[in-house]
Amino acid sequence: MNKISSARISRLIGNWRASEGKISQQLSLAIAKLIAARELPVGGVLPSERALATALAVSRGTVVVAYASLRDAGILDSRHGSGHRIIASATTSGTVHTRLAGEVLARPQDIDMTSGALPPSPVLTRMLAALRGADLEGVATGLGYDAAGLPTLRWAVARYYTDLGLPTHPDNILITSGAQQAVWLLANALVDASDAVVVEDPVYRGSLEAFHRRNARIIPVVVTQHGLNMEQLEKALRNRPKLLYLFPEAHNPTGRSLDEASRRHLVRLLERYPTFLVEDGAQTELSTLAETTPRPLAGQMNPEMVATIGTLSKLFWGGLRIGWIRSAPSVIKRLASFKAVDDLGCSMFDQHIAVGLLENIAEARIYRHQEVAGHLKIAEDLIAEHAQGRWHWARPAAGTAMWIHMPGVDTVALCQEAQRHRLFLSPGSGYSAHENFGDFIRLPFVRPPATMQFAIDTICNLTADA
Template structure:
């Protein structure tokens, strides 16, 4: 049995979700959850499971529970075990798709009664609520006599996105813009175009979990580079280039999940390294409009890096609402044309109605930015007050923007997340944002929940720790 495909205990914790069923023996619940994952192909045949001790530690349960579960799975033909070597998934019903680590599992509807503190996605802003209320008035008549397919996006929206970005310092024309169904799709399209299996990709550590999932799915080799003074360590980027790095994925503006921003001097130094090496760079600017002070948007690598080396990703979801699936890629026209053909394989075009709504919302960008800044500023202060009161031992660096706190709990956040599952509180521990499943003491905590909800949820979490 090959053991080159391993799954970490933190990955299993994310994939299992809320696996404990009230009134049912823990081994039976855990076995059922494993079987569901294996049958769905989310734990592919040949995957080596974590050692019993490590998985028990991650799940906050006894080693005997995990041992009994593994024995039951082996008896039912779902596992193969070798004494002293480990346990591997086997199944005649599962497919062999590329493994997932569950980093994006929080982007699903939480069960009733569960407080979701695992996602930083914001609720709809006032402009989008107003626009949706009048959606029936959106004029689609000019497009009804066409086939409705605009793979690169409606010309008017491409032009509007180009104009907005140019005003923000990211020079663009409509020909340099590809409209996508959100930034996640944009990241996937850009990643597939840039790298293949085994190619070395450099990323910040921590980084956006959706990007890790994209490059992992492709089979690329990911190297996480430490962050210093709010941005990626430029010296480590140089070292990665010497090792043959093919692509750099980064967020020099408002970084997800830390909320920090790179200094101007460090950004210029990074741009110089990129230009000298000819390193293709995918810069994710999705959170750049979520600034807490200073300019309306955070600065980026645009204008510093050779445009032929830069692919810029953006979205309307952060500023307006996650339900508005409008993202974009800005790149040289030749690359945009190639990426347009690639996106057709996963979606012929973005909904015309959604794009028309987005065109209307572009007229409210300035107001939406002001509202988000005021909302996030007040929410951050409230969240810091609550967290400090309930967990005085937790620490964090105050963010420059974004929708969350990157908190060091100084304890095992994976186990904390497991405890949260059992009391209806959903958390996003650090390994989900790590390129090597590290950062185990960290949580990404959203700041926008109402004070009473956050206080009650964290207090319950604190209580579950004391009773454990």
């Protein structure tokens, strides 16, 4: 039976109470949109009225009426002992929803804390201000398509890794539309239905979606403040999974980095149980502790069995959709063929700008390090002052968010309640293959002090009785 958890619906449904009308009508409409968008599959069984009411912080009666409306529309079939099964797709007002329907853009007065994205780096804005038409004129040559990426940018990324102590040739590099596309390309090229994929628990949400879409068997390995559970990892690798996906540095969402002993242990395990490693380095440049960038694990492994993901989004700006994959030339050629089908290649103008940005990477590192470390100090001081010991976290070694434990708090319900106070948060269960961490939240700290003050005050007020 394909049971759909209340935590999954809560994560997908987004700002469902932004429209006018009765709450029950808004809820039935939001669920119908998720079904139309195929985020909730036909044949799936929705959670009980009580479970969904708790997750969404509404009355059980509201869910009862919403389900009844969906039954009347021929979308649900409710039977005693069998639950509420989705029996048909849905349209709303004659419009088929082709995007994740719960993903509604926050209104201007809302505060979105679901992303840890940073504002543009002054290194980028200064470069853009200095650009003239003549600087870009030479880019517009040929047909404008290159699935593998602009050759000069591939050379620049190769130099980036070589400078980190990992000799790299442009043939080892594929340019992607950010790190997110890199994850999706690797999932689609390397993973088939029912393949076992080992991930950390918790793990980056975008990777879970990518592997779920491939119908992979996801095997989670616990991550704690002390690092990756190596015993669990060895047990998982013994069963010969298709792929291992992890963050050796700057883990998303916990912010932890493996120490040297753990890195050596991991390399030994992969030598003993050869498994293709996807090393996600999207946040590697965002250290809160030091300005040096660590050498990727790929330098200690069989080059045919590893792919390393990188991006410019963190150092410079998320709106610059330039990322990459570093791997063996044979893997890069296969990935390039998938990318050619997907989008024919990244924007040549963005890639041209990226070449210049990589030439100024030292300055960008210093700026981001100071920015991230300063914001973290402010956030920690605010939490220490207002949470009064009720929240528990380990100081992130890198990244832009804190992984906070709130004992006794249902954070799925908390995040739904926070939306009514114009605050959008991410519950911990959304970062887990098995929807664990129901009393954790991921809280970005790279926001102005007044915004952090509002967010922390709101959370404290909503959890005062927990």
